[in-house]
Amino acid sequence: MKELELKYGCNPNQKPARIFCADRDLPLKVLNGKPGYINFLDALNSWQLVKELKEATGLCAAASFKHVSPAGAAVGLELTKTDRAVYFVPEDLEPSPIAAAYIRARGADRLCSFGDWAALSEVCDAPTASYLRHEVSDGVIAPGYTDEALRILKEKKQGNYNVVEIDPDYVPAALEHKDVFGITFEQGRNDFRIDEALLRNIVTKNKDLPQSAKVDLILSLITLKYTQSNSVCYVKDGQAIGVGAGQQSRIHCTRLAGQKADTWYLRRHPKVLALPFLDDIRRPERDNAIDVYLSDEYEDVLSDGVWQLYFKTRPEPITAEEKKAWIATQSGVTVGSDAFFPFGDNIERARKSGAQYIAEPGGSIRDDQVIETADKYGMTMCFTGMRLFHH
Numbered sequence: 001m002k003e004l005e006l007k008y009g010c011n012p013n014q015k016p017a018r019i020f021c022a023d024r025d026l027p028l029k030v031l032n033g034k035p036g037y038i039n040f041l042d043a044l045n046s047w048q049l050v051k052e053l054k055e056a057t058g059l060c061a062a063a064s065f066k067h068v069s070p071a072g073a074a075v076g077l078e079l080t081k082t083d084r085a086v087y088f089v090p091e092d093l094e095p096s097p098i099a100a101a102y103i104r105a106r107g108a109d110r111l112c113s114f115g116d117w118a119a120l121s122e123v124c125d126a127p128t129a130s131y132l133r134h135e136v137s138d139g140v141i142a143p144g145y146t147d148e149a150l151r152i153l154k155e156k157k158q159g160n161y162n163v164v165e166i167d168p169d170y171v172p173a174a175l176e177h178k179d180v181f182g183i184t185f186e187q188g189r190n191d192f193r194i195d196e197a198l199l200r201n202i203v204t205k206n207k208d209l210p211q212s213a214k215v216d217l218i219l220s221l222i223t224l225k226y227t228q229s230n231s232v233c234y235v236k237d238g239q240a241i242g243v244g245a246g247q248q249s250r251i252h253c254t255r256l257a258g259q260k261a262d263t264w265y266l267r268r269h270p271k272v273l274a275l276p277f278l279d280d281i282r283r284p285e286r287d288n289a290i291d292v293y294l295s296d297e298y299e300d301v302l303s304d305g306v307w308q309l310y311f312k313t314r315p316e317p318i319t320a321e322e323k324k325a326w327i328a329t330q331s332g333v334t335v336g337s338d339a340f341f342p343f344g345d346n347i348e349r350a351r352k353s354g355a356q357y358i359a360e361p362g363g364s365i366r367d368d369q370v371i372e373t374a375d376k377y378g379m380t381m382c383f384t385g386m387r388l389f390h391h
Helices: 037-057 081-086 097-107 128-134 148-152 211-225 250-266 284-292 320-328 345-352 367-376
Strands: 004-005 018-021 028-032 061-066 067-073 116-120 137-142 161-167 175-180 183-188 229-238 239-245 335-337 355-360 380-384
Touching: 004 116, 018 037, 028 148, 037 061, 037 067, 037 137, 037 161, 061 097, 067 081, 067 097, 067 211, 081 097, 081 320, 097 116, 097 128, 097 183, 097 239, 148 161, 211 229, 211 239, 211 335, 211 355, 229 250, 239 250, 250 320, 250 335, 250 345, 335 345, 345 355, 367 380
Parallel strands: 116 137, 137 161, 335 355, 355 380
Antiparallel strands: 004 018, 028 161, 061 067, 061 116, 067 239, 175 183, 229 239, 229 335
């Protein structure tokens, strides 16, 4: 099959719409559902991310995409007891490595992952499908599916869940094209390889870069390669914990990603873990309630007549002082940037969210100021020499 007709493009008025290969068959199959234009944009971008992440780390990888940028990405490390609680993993589910990768990818920002597109570097198995079944998601792309996984996924969304299988050996053409306003753009595909060799140029006084931090920095950079620019990504323990995408100002990217990293960490606060949710509350309502509870608008879920919709008893609010003190205990975070930091204020902001290791291209006229700021806090920073813009 060389082409697949779609219902419409980005919006219902944009017709006709299709995906196609001019000189070969499409390297994918739709096993269930009817994916749309944006679904396929998410699917193909997210597949590239997880494929490259697996190749770079040797670990299975997963991503959670929304509007052509990752809400989260992760490798398949074992889930802790706290992870299971924070990510709503059922007690009877024993996650496989690829299931753990997706659970952690979605856990980066569960609010933004609502209605996501999932990408898996491995064959989708029953544990992964079982977890996906209970999440609000638009579809999944993987190099294959076990019979049991496919049966589970075909039952999702009243049988309309989008399931796409991609040829893992597919290699696209060296040149890629994009039409804008009737004008065709052409460029070489960004096949730049991201691996540990990119982290050799350590420019700070502190040269300590443990293997775990290298994996996290590689994860951050590959995530940025498929994130709408400008972008900054915070990573810890093999998973993205905050992605700031599509901002015009670099410091706004750093702040946005840092705020998301802070929220990810606050979800582990004892007060949050102890929230007395009603037994029958659905996951999206639980995620929304936690997000509001952690915000300055916490009264929106704690006021009389409202808290009863979510909780068995009215929780005590978490104070600004408690949040600040908890965030101050965060450490060992890595931060990647798709282009150079123009000022040291980005380092100052990253430090507030526990940043210890940083990777950015370098090349600013104020590189000395940025390095000096990193040195002030004993951070380890690499200049990769490679920009990773994506549009």
